[in-house]
Amino acid sequence: MEINYQETTKDLLTRIDIHQKFGGRDIDQWMLDLLQPAQGSKILDVGCGAGKQCFLYHKVTGGTARITGGDVSAELLEKARAENAKLGDPVEFIELDFNQPFPKGDNEFDLESCCFAIYYAADIPATIREMHRVLRSPDPESGKPGGRLFTSGPMPENKKLFYDIIADATGKPIPPMPGSSRYSTQIYDAMKATFSKVEVHIFENPLTFSTVEPFAAYTRASLSEDRKLWTSLFATHEDFERVMAQITDVAAEWLHRDGKLVMTKVVGGFIATK
Numbered sequence: 044m045e046i047n048y049q050e051t052t053k054d055l056l057t058r059i060d061i062h063q064k065f066g067g068r069d070i071d072q073w074m075l076d077l078l079q080p081a082q083g084s085k086i087l088d089v090g091c092g093a094g095k096q097c098f099l100y101h102k103v104t105g106g107t108a109r110i111t112g113g114d115v116s117a118e119l120l121e122k123a124r125a126e127n128a129k130l131g132d133p134v135e136f137i138e139l140d141f142n143q144p145f146p147k148g149d150n151e152f153d154l155e156s157c158c159f160a161i162y163y164a165a166d167i168p169a170t171i172r173e174m175h176r177v178l179r180s181p182d183p184e185s186g187k188p189g190g191r192l193f194t195s196g197p198m199p200e201n202k203k204l205f206y207d208i209i210a211d212a213t214g215k216p217i218p219p220m221p222g223s224s225r226y227s228t229q230i231y232d233a234m235k236a237t238f239s240k241v242e243v244h245i246f247e248n249p250l251t252f253s254t255v256e257p258f259a260a261y262t263r264a265s266l267s268e269d270r271k272l273w274t275s276l277f278a279t280h281e282d283f284e285r286v287m288a289q290i291t292d293v294a295a296e297w298l299h300r301d302g303k304l305v306m307t308k309v310v311g312g313f314i315a316t317k
């Protein structure tokens with residue numbers, strides 16, 4: 044399945060910022076607690092965007108890990124490289140399209156991650172097999188287990204309030220989202236089929252809004268005209284603005300009624316061992 048998907052730097056960074064400002068919990072700390080990246084390890088982050096996870100690994104390993112981030116978006120890679128330069132270029136950022144063979148050898152990495160990206164893959168089992176290939180194999184002699192793949196993505200109950208408000212405002216069904224419709228099913232199944240074991244972890248983060256503006260900004264950055272996921276709700280720029288106005292009005296009504304808007308992110312973290 045070909046997924047017509049584009050992320051703009053501005054939209055991605057807006058959503059990250061709103062998660063950080065209005066969320067009660069820290070998803071980065073959750074991921075680091077689960078993974079505990081080892082000093083000196085070799086790490087690949089696939090779909091690295093502006094480099095968020097790469098810079099976390101760099102910091103938490105005290106600069107000892109050898110980290111590569113790969114993404115298909117030239118715009119996001121440029122952003123990542125600009126940030127990297129400020130730190131003295133500790134991370135290698137490469138062009139990597141996860142719909143193609145990865146430009147890396149077999150058995151190279153101790154840890155690999157793919158955060159909020161894998162569900163945009165055209166052929167999920169093929170992408171998961173590439174992820175498996177580049178991870179270090181287990182060593183039967185020393186008993187050292189194989190490398191680990193961490194993926195994260197939305198579970199089906201993710202952001203219920205967001206979808207409920209959009210459905211109420213537009214009177215139209217929510218189109219299937221590649222993330223929540225594929226992550227806990229096709230991606231989990233492909234990881235189980237390819238790896239020796241897979242652990243499931245769940246992260247819940249309520250985002251609490253006491254005014255409508257940040258919710259509207261989040262919605263704008265999610266629906267974004269460029270993302271092509273919501274074409275059943277709007278086609279032209281004028282349609283997009285009309286839909287945004289309807290959503291903002293309904294969100295304001297719900298806020299007035301309930302005193303606040305609570306949108307809970309429900310995220311899965313699957314850890315697979317080669």
Ligand SMILES: C[S@@+](CC[C@H](N)C(=O)[O-])C[C@H]1O[C@@H](n2cnc3c(N)ncnc32)[C@H](O)[C@@H]1O
Nearest residue numbers: 090091092095114115116139140141158159160
């Ligand atoms: C929601 S962003 C997540 C970025 C980053 N992991 C984070 O958590 O901030 C999804 C990322 O997947 C990337 N992506 C989409 N299709 C891709 C592909 N075919 N190959 C590699 N990356 C892709 C996008 O460019 C974007 O950076």
